[in-house]
Every structure is written in C-alpha cells, then in structure tokens.
Amino acid sequence: MSVHKSSEVKKITTHQLQEMKNRGEKIAMLTAYDYSMARIIDGAGIDVILVGDSASNVMAGNETTLPITLDQMIYHASSVVKAVKRALVVVDIPFGYYQGSSGEALRSSIRIMKESGGHAVKLEGGSEVKDSVLRILSAGVPVMGHLGLTPQSIYKFGTYTVRAKEEEEANKLLEDALLLQECGCFAIVLEKIPASLAKKVSASLQIPVIGIGAGPDVDGQVLVMQDMLGITKDFKPRFLRRYADLNTVITGAVGNYVKDVKARDFPNQEEKY
Numbered sequence: 001m002s003v004h005k006s007s008e009v010k011k012i013t014t015h016q017l018q019e020m021k022n023r024g025e026k027i028a029m030l031t032a033y034d035y036s037m038a039r040i041i042d043g044a045g046i047d048v049i050l051v052g053d054s055a056s057n058v059m060a061g062n063e064t065t066l067p068i069t070l071d072q073m074i075y076h077a078s079s080v081v082k083a084v085k086r087a088l089v090v091v092d093i094p095f096g097y098y099q100g101s102s103g104e105a106l107r108s109s110i111r112i113m114k115e116s117g118g119h120a121v122k123l124e125g126g127s128e129v130k131d132s133v134l135r136i137l138s139a140g141v142p143v144m145g146h147l148g149l150t151p152q153s154i155y156k157f158g159t160y161t162v163r164a165k166e167e168e169e170a171n172k173l174l175e176d177a178l179l180l181q182e183c184g185c186f187a188i189v190l191e192k193i194p195a196s197l198a199k200k201v202s203a204s205l206q207i208p209v210i211g212i213g214a215g216p217d218v219d220g221q222v223l224v225m226q227d228m229l230g231i232t233k234d235f236k237p238r239f240l241r242r243y244a245d246l247n248t249v250i251t252g253a254v255g256n257y258v259k260d261v262k263a264r265d266f267p268n269q270e271e272k273y
C-alpha cells in the first residue's frame with residue numbers, strides 16, 4: 001500500500017489515534033531515526049513513527065539508551081520529519097533532559113518541537129514525572145507516556161526482563177497509567193509486561209495503549225524497525241516477529257559488490273560515461 005500517490009495525504013493526528021481506539025482499529029507504530037527509512041515506512045502506511053531513544057542502541061551502538069543527547073535526538077527527529085507526509089511523529093525526550101525539573105522538561109520539549117518539527121514527545125515514568133507531563137502539556141505539546149520496562153531506568157531494574165509480574169508493581173503500573181491519562185497524555189506505551197495486565201490497562205483507559213512485548217489485547221503495537229526488519233541479528237526476545245532478513249540481504253549484496261569490484265566486473269561498459 002502506498003499512501004503517497006495523491007497529493008492529499010490525510011495526516012494522522014492524536015485525535016485520529018483516539019478515534020482509531022474508539023472504533024477498534026489497531027494502531028501500527030515503528031521507530032525510525034533517519035530520512036530514507038522514515039520515507040519508506042511512511043509510504044507503507046505506518047500510523048505513528050517513534051523517533052525513539054533506542055537510536056542510542058541501533059544507530060550509535062551504545063549498550064543502553066542513556067548516553068544519547070537532546071541534540072542528537074533533535075538531529076534524528078528533524079531527518080525523520082522531513083520524510084514524513086502522513087504519520088504522526090513522536091520524539092523521545094532522552095535521559096537527563098526531563099527528570100531534573102518540570103521547567104527542564106518543558107524546555108527540552110520546546111526544543112524538540114521547534115528544532116525538529118516533531119508532533120509530540122514521549123517520556124518514561126508515572127507519578128514521578130507528573131509535574132513534567134503537566135508542564136509540557138500546558139504549553140500545548142502532546143505527550144505520550146511509557147510504562148513497564150522503561151530502558152532509561154535500566155540500572156535501577158538491573159535487567160531487561162518482564163516487568164510488573166508481581167501484584168504490587170502491577171497495581172502501581174495501572175495507577176500510573178490512569179494518572180497519565182488524567183494528566184492529559186494522548187497515549188501510553190507499555191513495554192514488556194504480562195499480556196493480562198496490558199489487557200486490563202487498555203480496557204481501563206480511554207486513551208490508546210500501544211504495546212511492545214505486552215500481548216495482543218492493547219490498542220496498537222510498536223517495534224524497533226531494525227529489529228523487525230532483521231538488521232539487528234542477535235536481539236531475539238520472544239515478542240519480536242521478524243518480517244524480513246535484511247541482514248542476510250545486505251550482507252549478500254555487499255559481498256557481491258566486493259566480488260564484482262575485485263574482479264573488475266563493476267563498472268561495465270554501460271555503467272560509465
């Protein structure tokens with residue numbers, strides 16, 4: 001499916017995502033960090049593009065999401081925004097740019113919106129980020145929440161295993177989700193939690209709940225693009241479905257190019273001026 005054929009592309013808004021939940025239409029979201037890939041996935045009909053701080057892992061090669069800076073996120077987001085005609089572009093506020101104070105959270109969000117042209121921001125946490133969420137929203141910036149496994153807190157958790165398996169943590173997650181909705185968040189990401197809990201949260205909330213490793217009974221799904229396209233080979237969590245094996249495709253294509261260059265087969269007579 002290509003949505004770029006007509007010049008009248010209907011842009012996805014936060015209101016449309018709400019309507020999608022209301023009528024039971026699932027929301028498809030993927031990450032992107034650069035112009036070329038964002039252009040492809042926008043043309044393929046993705047509803048939401050997340051410029052995730054997972055760029056720290058998949059683009060910059062860091063072990064965690066912690067090192068990526070606000071400037072780097074803005075660079076990735078502005079590249080994505082230039083490519084997108086239809087999808088809603090949500091940009092992660094990276095670690096260290098909203099936890100200090102609600103004023104800092106607002107300043108970071110305003111920089112993202114002004115300098116990248118993104119349409120919304122996402123941040124991790126529940127009650128502990130309430131003031132920041134409210135302050136950002138007061139400036140008219142849509143906010144997406146993120147609960148469950150929150151990778152910016154990896155050194156607190158210690159591992160990337162499933163979160164909220166125990167009752168106490170599950171109750172706190174549901175309370176946080178309701179709080180984020182009450183604050184005015186337009187949607188929430190739930191990462192790596194039991195499917196039964198995600199189902200309960202989705203049913204309890206009016207706003208869309210987007211899952212990653214949260215089972216089928218939520219309002220949409222998000223994956224990291226490099227994972228679902230099979231570019232990152234070693235990351236194999238149970239929740240990940242691979243829709244392509246681009247690692248093999250690229251390795252084969254580059255191998256053939258190297259072979260052709262070495263054999264003086266490329267460029268040939270037709271491939272020169």
Ligand code: KIV
Nearest residue numbers: 031052053054189222
């Ligand atoms: O940064 C990211 O890619 C994310 C998704 C995993 C939801 O936050």
